[in-house]
Amino acid sequence: MDNGARLRADGGRPVRAGGCDGQGPLRRGQEGPGRERRGAAGLGPILSPLCPGTSPRAAEAPRSGAPRRAGPRQPSEAVALAGAGAGGVEQKGAGRTTLLKQRPTALPDLDNETPRVMLKRIIRTQPQVSPLAPRISTHEETEEARSELPSRRVSSMGEMQLPDLVPENTSIAAFHMTKKRKKLSISEFERAADKRLPQNQGKFGKSSLPSSFYRSLRISLGSLIPPDTVEKRGLLRRPKYRKAIDMEAFEGGVEQNMLKRKAQDYLVDSQTASGIQTALLASDAEIMLSNTELFVQPQLDEQSQNKLSALEPQLSDSKTSAQRSKISAPEEARLAGLVSSVGTNKGRTQRYSKDFILDCEHIDRMSPVSPEPPANQQEEKQRHSQQSNPMEQLSGSEEVVVGTPEHHANSGYSEHLEKKLSKKAELEISAAEDARAEAEMAPSAEEGIAEGGVEHQGSPDAGVEAGSVGRRSHAFSSEKSGLKPLEEAVEQADDQADELEDQAITIELDGPEEEPTEDEAEDPESEGKKTIAAAAEVFAVSQRSPLQAKPVPKSSGASRRKTREPAVASSLIKKIFSHYVKMPVARDAFKIVEKCSERYFKQLSSDLEAYTTHAGRKTVEMADLEVLMRRQGLVTDKMPLRVLIERYLPLEYRKVLIPVAVSGNKVIPCK
Amino acid sequence: AMEAAGAEERALLTQRLKAAVHYTVGCLCQDVAEDKDVQFSKQTIAAISEITFRQCETFAKDLEMFARHAKRSTVTTEDVKLLARRSTSLLKYITQKSEEITSSNMEQKEKKKK
Numbered sequence: 001m002d003n004g005a006r007l008r009a010d011g012g013r014p015v016r017a018g019g020c021d022g023q024g025p026l027r028r029g030q031e032g033p034g035r036e037r038r039g040a041a042g043l044g045p046i047l048s049p050l051c052p053g054t055s056p057r058a059a060e061a062p063r064s065g066a067p068r069r070a071g072p073r074q075p076s077e078a079v080a081l082a083g084a085g086a087g088g089v090e091q092k093g094a095g096r097t098t099l100l101k102q103r104p105t106a107l108p109d110l111d112n113e114t115p116r117v118m119l120k121r122i123i124r125t126q127p128q129v130s131p132l133a134p135r136i137s138t139h140e141e142t143e144e145a146r147s148e149l150p151s152r153r154v155s156s157m158g159e160m161q162l163p164d165l166v167p168e169n170t171s172i173a174a175f176h177m178t179k180k181r182k183k184l185s186i187s188e189f190e191r192a193a194d195k196r197l198p199q200n201q202g203k204f205g206k207s208s209l210p211s212s213f214y215r216s217l218r219i220s221l222g223s224l225i226p227p228d229t230v231e232k233r234g235l236l237r238r239p240k241y242r243k244a245i246d247m248e249a250f251e252g253g254v255e256q257n258m259l260k261r262k263a264q265d266y267l268v269d270s271q272t273a274s275g276i277q278t279a280l281l282a283s284d285a286e287i288m289l290s291n292t293e294l295f296v297q298p299q300l301d302e303q304s305q306n307k308l309s310a311l312e313p314q315l316s317d318s319k320t321s322a323q324r325s326k327i328s329a330p331e332e333a334r335l336a337g338l339v340s341s342v343g344t345n346k347g348r349t350q351r352y353s354k355d356f357i358l359d360c361e362h363i364d365r366m367s368p369v370s371p372e373p374p375a376n377q378q379e380e381k382q383r384h385s386q387q388s389n390p391m392e393q394l395s396g397s398e399e400v401v402v403g404t405p406e407h408h409a410n411s412g413y414s415e416h417l418e419k420k421l422s423k424k425a426e427l428e429i430s431a432a433e434d435a436r437a438e439a440e441m442a443p444s445a446e447e448g449i450a451e452g453g454v455e456h457q458g459s460p461d462a463g464v465e466a467g468s469v470g471r472r473s474h475a476f477s478s479e480k481s482g483l484k485p486l487e488e489a490v491e492q493a494d495d496q497a498d499e500l501e502d503q504a505i506t507i508e509l510d511g512p513e514e515e516p517t518e519d520e521a522e523d524p525e526s527e528g529k530k531t532i533a534a535a536a537e538v539f540a541v542s543q544r545s546p547l548q549a550k551p552v553p554k555s556s557g558a559s560r561r562k563t564r565e566p567a568v569a570s571s572l573i574k575k576i577f578s579h580y581v582k583m584p585v586a587r588d589a590f591k592i593v594e595k596c597s598e599r600y601f602k603q604l605s606s607d608l609e610a611y612t613t614h615a616g617r618k619t620v621e622m623a624d625l626e627v628l629m630r631r632q633g634l635v636t637d638k639m640p641l642r643v644l645i646e647r648y649l650p651l652e653y654r655k656v657l658i659p660v661a662v663s664g665n666k667v668i669p670c671k
Numbered sequence: 672a673m674e675a676a677g678a679e680e681r682a683l684l685t686q687r688l689k690a691a692v693h694y695t696v697g698c699l700c701q702d703v704a705e706d707k708d709v710q711f712s713k714q715t716i717a718a719i720s721e722i723t724f725r726q727c728e729t730f731a732k733d734l735e736m737f738a739r740h741a742k743r744s745t746v747t748t749e750d751v752k753l754l755a756r757r758s759t760s761l762l763k764y765i766t767q768k769s770e771e772i773t774s775s776n777m778e779q780k781e782k783k784k785k
Contacts, residue, residue, distance in 0.1 A: 614740060
């Protein structure tokens with residue numbers, strides 16, 4: 001209470017001096033030195049707004065040291081609140097100074113004090129909130145905290161003339177403080193000001209001051225935020241302009257999200273998903289907003305169809321044959337297969353398009369999409385065929401390799417699909433997830449096989465491919481017969497579901513090219529085993545099963561359903577890329593970037609595998625990575641790996657990677 | 672003084688090597704020019720020879736690194752194949768050549784045995 005009393009005295013000095021308390025001046029004199037000693041926060045902000053406006057002035061007069069402030073504590077408070085802060089802060093600072101100046105010394109003491117000390121003082125002393133006045137003190141305190149020493153002088157000067165020149169003071173203060181006051185939020189200020197406004201008006205005859213002050217402040221600061229509600233807020237964080245959450249809108253938004261997700265997954269290839277996503281969202285948003293059903297009806301098709309058709313050509317053109325294969329050959333969810341196969345089987349889906357009539361919304365969406373891809377893909381296929389047969393075969397082989405698992409599991413798949421159709425909702429969700437995951441991962445999943453494929457594609461050397469092609473064609477004829485039963489089985493299931501149809505298409509497409517994949521896959525398979533075990537296993541299964549000519553669909557299908565191809569999340573790639581490019585990026589660009597990164601990581605892992613094999617090992621070790629980084633040029637004679645670790649990795653990783661010796665013959669991490 | 676002399680010697684050797692490379696590159700470019708009916712400027716040949724020389728340095732470092740990675744102290748054809756795997760055509764070519772070499776070695780051994 002001592003402090004309290006002191007504070008009050010300080011704050012109320014002007015008030016008391018004004019007349020509330022005749023002892024004010026006395027106290028001032030007494031407490032002045034005491035205060036100084038205690039570093040009392042004779043903060044202006046603590047002024048209790050009790051006193052009428054005149055009191056500050058009266059208080060001012062008796063002040064010996066620094067007249068400043070005073071003033072109108074109220075106005076000063078108001079000023080401070082109004083925030084131009086400049087005036088208010090300065091006044092506060094001045095108030096502080098004046099308070100401190102109880103002793104006859106002048107400013108210099110304040111100059112010695114740092115803002116930190118002042119802040120401490122403020123924090124130490126509790127704001128005295130008078131029951132009558134709003135908690136302006138808190139505002140003032142915070143504002144004071146922000147004020148700067150240099151402003152004090154100006155504020156003090158302003159204070160002297162405050163009663164008559166508040167606007168000027170404000171302007172001056174604003175002039176000086178504008179730069180430093182940017183942190184101050186005008187809205188907060190104004191809100192506080194508004195709070196005080198009615199009180200100020202009531203209490204002081206200077207009602208005009210605050211308003212004019214505010215006006216001047218606004219003008220000077222260019223604030224256009226209208227004052228907010230006159231709510232009392234103490235030291236609480238402002239809730240800010242938060243709208244009340246509307247439950248309906250929230251739930252509607254959740255549903256929209258779900259629907260959008262489904263739409264995205266079903267409508268677009270994995271490759272195109274990211275690109276079309278925004279388009280779909282934009283187009284579907286409105287419809288979804290009003291539609292609260294669990295499944296969106298075909299109304300969306302038109303919009304999405306248009307967008308998809310527009311995007312498909314672009315996408316197909318940009319895609320390489322490998323991409324096509326990737327898209328067409330998801331190894332997992334059949335629905336994902338539907339999406340991908342649609343993309344790949346452009347040439348053949350036309351006759352199936354009419355069959356794409358399912359209750360599911362996704363199927364409805366698919367049908368508009370399927371006609372589009374077929375046209376595009378056909379062109380692409382032709383183009384590819386013109387380029388180089390081996391290339392196409394390679395891509396086809398990739399498709400086949402991935403598609404073979406599907407083929408094998410067809411008989412089992414039909415059953416699965418039937419079940420799926422019955423559970424549309426679940427399917428959609430799972431398919432969406434699978435499609436997305438697969439789409440993203442499909443390329444990486446093929447790494448084992450794609451290694452050779454990618455390399456071949458990278459350098460379409462006729463000599464290299466001719467040999468492989470020869471091998472492929474040799475086995476091709478033998479394999480085709482084996483594939484026929486698969487196709488038949490698949491076609492039987494066509495009536496039951498789109499997915500089956502798509503798979504059939506995939507099979508037809510991939511059938512001829514299935515064989516080539518095997519040979520191609522054999523070489524990388526030995527290497528691939530080390531890199532991606534899951535993919536290698538799948539490929540091994542797929543390769544062996546065609547040879548048997550009567551694959552065992554169920555086991556491979558069931559197992560493949562759960563395995564996920566590893567792939568880098570496209571959202572992650574987008575974020576990182578956007579961060580480093582610092583510019584808006586087109587959706588197509590993201591796709592290209594994703595493909596590039598995929599290619600890059602494939603190459604990286606194949607290199608790692610080669611290095612590990614070179615050392616006669618089966619596990620990739622740090623030495624292999626060091627060799628890789630040396631090849632990349634990241635690690636040189638001048639830049640050891642350890643320095644790179646220290647520079648770029650977080651501490652946790654560093655602790656794991658770099659052994660550190662501690663006392664007691666202990667090495668962390670223990671080797 | 673000895674180090675300086677050694678450095679000088681190395682520099683001299685480097686110069687001679689570079690000259691040899693330059694001459695070889697020039698001959699090759701001449702053949703290509705006659706073959707494709709294109710002209711090669713001197714700067715081009717100089718640039719190519721400089722690039723070749725620097726790449727050979729890089730190759731040497733990589734080969735040594737590969738050999739050490741395999742815990743060997745001799746650079747073998749395996750290391751060379753690892754070096755060339757980036758370029759598939761080159762890899763194929765080198766594999767062929769290595770096979771030829773090994774086969775010829777085998778033949779020589781058989782001859783010696785006989």
